[in-house]
Amino acid sequence: MPYQVLARKYRPTQFQEVVGQAHVVQALTNALNQGLLHHAYLFTGTRGVGKTTLARIFAKCLSCETGITAQPCDQCSHCREIDKGRFPDFFEIDAASRTKVEDTRELLDNVQYAPAKGRLKIYLIDEVHMLSGHSFNALLKTLEEPPAHVKFLLATTDHQKLPATVLSRCLQFHLQQTTPEQAASHLTTILQKENIAFDRTALQLIGKAANGSMRDGLSILDQSIAFGDGKVLEPDVKSLLGTIEASILIDILNALQKKNGTLLLANIAKLQQQGADFARALAELLSLLHNISVLQIVPDISLEDHDPALPSLAAAFSAEDIQLFYQIGIMGQRDFAFAPSPKIAFEMTLLRMLAFYPEKLALSATKPTIATTQSQKEKTWPDIVAKLSLTGAALVLAQNCTLENLTDTKAHLLIKSSQKALAQPNQIQRLQQALSDYLQRPMRIAIKFGDQEQQTPAELTQQQHEQRQQAAKRQFAQDPKIQQLMQAFDATLIEESITTDKNHLEQ
Incomplete structure (x- = not known):
């Protein structure tokens, strides 16, 4: 008898044999037991997790001669023929090789006819996302209102490529990736049935290398058995997988x-x-x-x-x-x-x-430590903020912070607890990017909340504005012409109307 690969030999034939998909199995089992059967089901997930396997088992549940059941007998002619791919009312279609609209129309022309042998005609379309746009359009009407004797089972590894109109007409089940522990446990059961010697650590390596695909895990197990001359041992599996020490x-x-x-x-x-x-x-x-x-x-x-x-x-x-x-x-x-x-x-x-492994810089007890380069001589946070390409809320955040410490890779900022709302993640990200661009190296920002001992750029700007305002008032009060006008008209100076010109005052 020719050798049969493990993935085919141990392909599940009952729901309880499927590994790692308890949520899907429970939903399908309840639907079958309660008779709540939809006309179209969509199974999604990565390769080798059991999409077509579940669809075939579901087809047996619908076609078993004992009646619609969650536990098909696997003994009747219907169950055996579905397992062998010979049941006349179960159509398994590979959409990857039948993408044309003509193929879809040919399929749909036969939908209206009654089942030849079973109670239902079941269409399993694998890799359904490979159908062309015209094929989907041809399928839509039938998928929405199929005859009572027809069920559609769709499977795909990329459901995002399906039109929304198709998704809305199906019950969708997303199959999870198999965990390394689930894969190793299943492989253990198989090797015990095959009477093959193995190391549990070797199976753990295979389960991890399978990357969520039970079929891939079984394929690797086949390779390991051949590589290890009938045994599955850790050194052989490591060598086969190229595992790094x-x-x-x-x-x-x-x-x-x-x-x-x-x-x-x-x-x-x-x-x-x-x-x-x-x-x-x-x-x-x-x-x-x-x-x-x-x-x-x-x-x-x-x-x-x-x-x-x-x-x-x-x-x-x-x-x-x-x-x-x-x-x-x-x-x-x-x-x-x-x-x-x-x-x-x-x-x-x-x-x-x-x-880029950073050198640690000592944190001063009184002043922030700023790492400078030849092209960046600013010594204070306000100097840096003034040169950052920032606007809006990110600029407001920068102006209300003080710098606690600055290393080659990270800036530690402090902001008042009352202004915590300014520190939104997106604004921190903008400030971090602007600082990285200015310093010409990747920077990260850490913000703490508390009392500030230093002036923020906003406070410094306000202080400078008030100083200019006071200087302008003094300049007006001492101007002889202004004094003459006030005496001549018995006028009063409205101080709030005085505006400052920074450049003029500095001249």
């Missing part, structure tokens, strides 16, 4: 923490010697940075794949360092499409982390 990534982070470029490049060379996929290495490094960041915020949390070295790294780096490295890593993923080689893209990303 976590110890090397930990050494890379330690090299960053020590600012040791030689050690950093040596560990990158180790990855190259192992034939590592550098794009995957960067992705796993980002996962480590994520775990470190979580540990910094919630030290007692239990993390999946918790490396013993992570707590010490969480203590060695500041939260700002980890956020900076993570952002540089995310941006570095774009370099792989343009860099001369994946190794260079990975290497340059890490060298960028090293280059």
